[in-house]
Amino acid sequence: MRPSILFPLFAETRTLPGIGPRLEKMIARVAGTRLVDLALDLPSGIIDRSYRPRLIDAQEGRIATFVVNVLDHLPPFDRRQPYRVRCSDDSAIIELIFFRADNSYLTRTLPLGSKRLISGRVERFNGKLQMPHPDHVLAPEEAANLPMQEPVYGLTEGLPPKSLAKAIRASLEKVPPMAEWLDPEYLRRRGWTTFGAALHAAHAPQSEAELQPTAPDRMRLAYDELLANQLALVLIRARLRNVKGRSLKGDGHLKQKAIAALPFSLTPAQSQALAEIEADMAAPARMLRLLQGDVGAGKTIVAFLALLDAVEAGTQGALMAPTELLTRQHMAALAPFAATTGVRMALLTGRERGAPREQILAALAKGEIDILVGTHALFTDDVTFRDLGLAIVDEQHRFGVHQRLQLQSKGTTDVLVMTATPIPRTLALTAYGDMDVSRIAGRPPGRQPIDTRVLPAERLEEVVAHLRGAIAKGARAYWVCPLVEESEKIDLAAAEERAGELRELLGPKVGLVHGRMKGAERDTAMAKFKSGELSVLVATTVIEVGVDVPEATIMVVEHAERFGLAQLHQLRGRVGRGSGKSTCLLIYASPLGETAKARLKTLRETDDGFVIAEEDLKLRGAGELLGVRQSGMPEFRLADLAAHAELLAAARDDAKLILSRDPELKSPRGEALRVLLYLFERDEAVRYLRTG
Numbered sequence: 001m002r003p004s005i006l007f008p009l010f011a012e013t014r015t016l017p018g019i020g021p022r023l024e025k026m027i028a029r030v031a032g033t034r035l036v037d038l039a040l041d042l043p044s045g046i047i048d049r050s051y052r053p054r055l056i057d058a059q060e061g062r063i064a065t066f067v068v069n070v071l072d073h074l075p076p077f078d079r080r081q082p083y084r085v086r087c088s089d090d091s092a093i094i095e096l097i098f099f100r101a102d103n104s105y106l107t108r109t110l111p112l113g114s115k116r117l118i119s120g121r122v123e124r125f126n127g128k129l130q131m132p133h134p135d136h137v138l139a140p141e142e143a144a145n146l147p148m149q150e151p152v153y154g155l156t157e158g159l160p161p162k163s164l165a166k167a168i169r170a171s172l173e174k175v176p177p178m179a180e181w182l183d184p185e186y187l188r189r190r191g192w193t194t195f196g197a198a199l200h201a202a203h204a205p206q207s208e209a210e211l212q213p214t215a216p217d218r219m220r221l222a223y224d225e226l227l228a229n230q231l232a233l234v235l236i237r238a239r240l241r242n243v244k245g246r247s248l249k250g251d252g253h254l255k256q257k258a259i260a261a262l263p264f265s266l267t268p269a270q271s272q273a274l275a276e277i278e279a280d281m282a283a284p285a286r287m288l289r290l291l292q293g294d295v296g297a298g299k300t301i302v303a304f305l306a307l308l309d310a311v312e313a314g315t316q317g318a319l320m321a322p323t324e325l326l327t328r329q330h331m332a333a334l335a336p337f338a339a340t341t342g343v344r345m346a347l348l349t350g351r352e353r354g355a356p357r358e359q360i361l362a363a364l365a366k367g368e369i370d371i372l373v374g375t376h377a378l379f380t381d382d383v384t385f386r387d388l389g390l391a392i393v394d395e396q397h398r399f400g401v402h403q404r405l406q407l408q409s410k411g412t413t414d415v416l417v418m419t420a421t422p423i424p425r426t427l428a429l430t431a432y433g434d435m436d437v438s439r440i441a442g443r444p445p446g447r448q449p450i451d452t453r454v455l456p457a458e459r460l461e462e463v464v465a466h467l468r469g470a471i472a473k474g475a476r477a478y479w480v481c482p483l484v485e486e487s488e489k490i491d492l493a494a495a496e497e498r499a500g501e502l503r504e505l506l507g508p509k510v511g512l513v514h515g516r517m518k519g520a521e522r523d524t525a526m527a528k529f530k531s532g533e534l535s536v537l538v539a540t541t542v543i544e545v546g547v548d549v550p551e552a553t554i555m556v557v558e559h560a561e562r563f564g565l566a567q568l569h570q571l572r573g574r575v576g577r578g579s580g581k582s583t584c585l586l587i588y589a590s591p592l593g594e595t596a597k598a599r600l601k602t603l604r605e606t607d608d609g610f611v612i613a614e615e616d617l618k619l620r621g622a623g624e625l626l627g628v629r630q631s632g633m634p635e636f637r638l639a640d641l642a643a644h645a646e647l648l649a650a651a652r653d654d655a656k657l658i659l660s661r662d663p664e665l666k667s668p669r670g671e672a673l674r675v676l677l678y679l680f681e682r683d684e685a686v687r688y689l690r691t692g
């Protein structure tokens with residue numbers, strides 16, 4: 001339960017005076033639905049109102065503040081004309097211009113003959129000094145209310161800046177005094193103030209410098225957020241370690257058969273990762289490990305060998321992938337090994353229904369299936385294993401802490417999570433700080449580097465010509481169509497159109513896969529591509545994750561400038577999987593923006609997913625890196641992982657130290673830290689305190 005001192009802060013924004021349904025909706029779009037969301041929505045800019053020239057000296061285009069006398073009102077003759085109010089100081093005259101004005105409001109706020117403080121952008125029109133829609137009009141006695149440095153917040157269409165600023169100010173008043181949760185000595189050394197003071201100051205920046213992530217107040221706030229994140233992860237980790245696991249140790253008889261049947265030998269990196277996994281499984285504590293490895297690094301075989309270990313130990317294994325396509329591919333890749341080892345495997349996705357599904361479930365419960373491969377359907381309630389020893393989750397950047405916890409609740413199962421998206425160290429720590437990490441660096445030997453070229457769309461014909469030649473020699477190519485985030489329909493139309501054109505230019509061996517296709521249709525197209533019946537596969541990004549056709553050697557990406565760095569890297573990783581020389585053609589539409597340019601340059605220069613991930617973080621910021629919402633990555637509102645990596649490391653150490661001294665958070669500082677956890681909505685972690 002959230003502590004009561006936080007209740008006012010977690011009230012809905014609509015409880016504020018002046019916020020009706022319309023404003024509420026717009027505010028929800030930029031910040032959120034609760035006051036805390038407003039309070040943590042820091043300004044992105046600043047308007048300097050300290051420029052106070054005489055009217056006669058005022059430079060046009062600048063924001064300026066004047067004290068003026070109201071001379072006269074000039075209402076318009078018709079509605080298309082603006083309402084004008086003439087004012088002056090002793091040096092010159094300025095006209096305040098109001099379009100679609102509310103006359104009575106103007107006569108009230110700018111009474112004839114009165115003195116007024118006005119602030120806004122100065123313009124000159126037909127030689128006359130003007131101020132269209134002043135930002136502020138105040139009586140002189142209210143001068144203190146005019147912020148000389150006014151914070152600017154991110155807006156959405158139709159949301160008046162003043163309404164948002166007012167709501168934010170109101171939300172700040174609801175921030176209660178809270179006991180300090182940071183170590184006083186640490187606070188002193190950093191030169192930081194309290195959370196409340198830092199938050200107020202961050203909303204009242206006095207200079208551009210104070211808007212930077214490295215400004216002390218912003219650092220303090222970022223640290224608090226990161227500390228909450230790290231405390232939660234360390235708590236969850238401790239809790240999970242507490243759950244009794246068991247030791248799973250195979251005798252190697254299946255594994256040896258499988259390894260003997262492999263057409264290659266494991267790389268040192270693969271062996272190392274496998275050894276780490278096996279050591280975890282053999283240990284009495286429960287395994288919670290992340291296996292990171294670039295696209296094509298060869299994680300699948302490592303996963304399968306670990307599953308065999310679990311089977312040798314007399315338990316069952318499960319391998320879960322995010323899409324049906326991938327589960328089927330895994331199944332197909334592993335089937336030969338299953339045959340040589342005699343291990344019984346089955347597939348369970350949303351598509352298995354009725355009697356076949358019942359059969360699988362029954363066999364699973366009886367232990368007649370050793371390894372179950374499937375989508376998340378695999379962890380629904382009616383699926384019962386006789387004894388699940390190891391669960392592996394593949395390609396899982398859509399799989400957050402909550403899902404991991406859910407999985408953990410399924411008994412004493414060891415858990416291995418695999419991600420093909422190399423994640424920067426900092427991000428890995430915020431997202432997977434509760435897990436141990438193995439990395440498979442590099443790729444299996446024998447791969448030739450992929451020749452990456454960046455071309456403007458004007459050269460599309462050349463690309464098609466090149467493709468025609470390559471296909472004639474038996475090459476296979478992916479052709480990825482633009483990603484238009486707003487609408488899947490448009491994506492699809494573009495892909496269909498392109499497939500049609502390519503069919504005209506290249507002949508009938510051009511196929512299409514997209515996200516809206518039924519599973520069976522998509523599988524058919526993929527299978528035809530794999531078998532060579534199709535030589536060009538036009539695709540929306542459904543092929544991004546994990547598709548494996550070693551014969552494919554050409555990857556064409558249209559509108560490459562619209563894809564993120566990590567995404568392009570993933571796409572490129574679809575080729576260069578076999579022994580043939582591969583090419584990746586990144587086609588962009590001119591003009592190319594700075595970020596897009598930097599992105600494409602990085603891709604041309606490196607092939608190391610971890611380097612690319614770090615670069616992506618720098619270019620885009622963590623929020624966008626993986627598409628936070630779908631990714632299960634934690635969202636940070638105050639911390640900026642690209643800028644605050646050092647703070648993250650400190651918060652990590654701090655969290656560990658705190659919990660080693662006060663595992664239940666019962667000391668006075670511990671109590672304060674509980675409030676911090678609730679403030680940043682790490683409620684899940686606090687629950688572990690209570691039950692643990």
Ligand code: ADP
Pocket residue numbers: 264265266267270293294295296297298299300301420444445546548550577
């Ligand atoms: P990912 O890490 O992306 O899941 P995969 O497991 O799909 O990569 O492996 C990519 C390809 O590399 C597969 O075709 C696999 O058979 C092959 N492969 C895996 N390990 C090795 C190895 N040690 N030597 C050669 N090829 C390998």
Ligand code: MG
Pocket residue numbers: 299300394420546
């Ligand atoms: Mg894989």
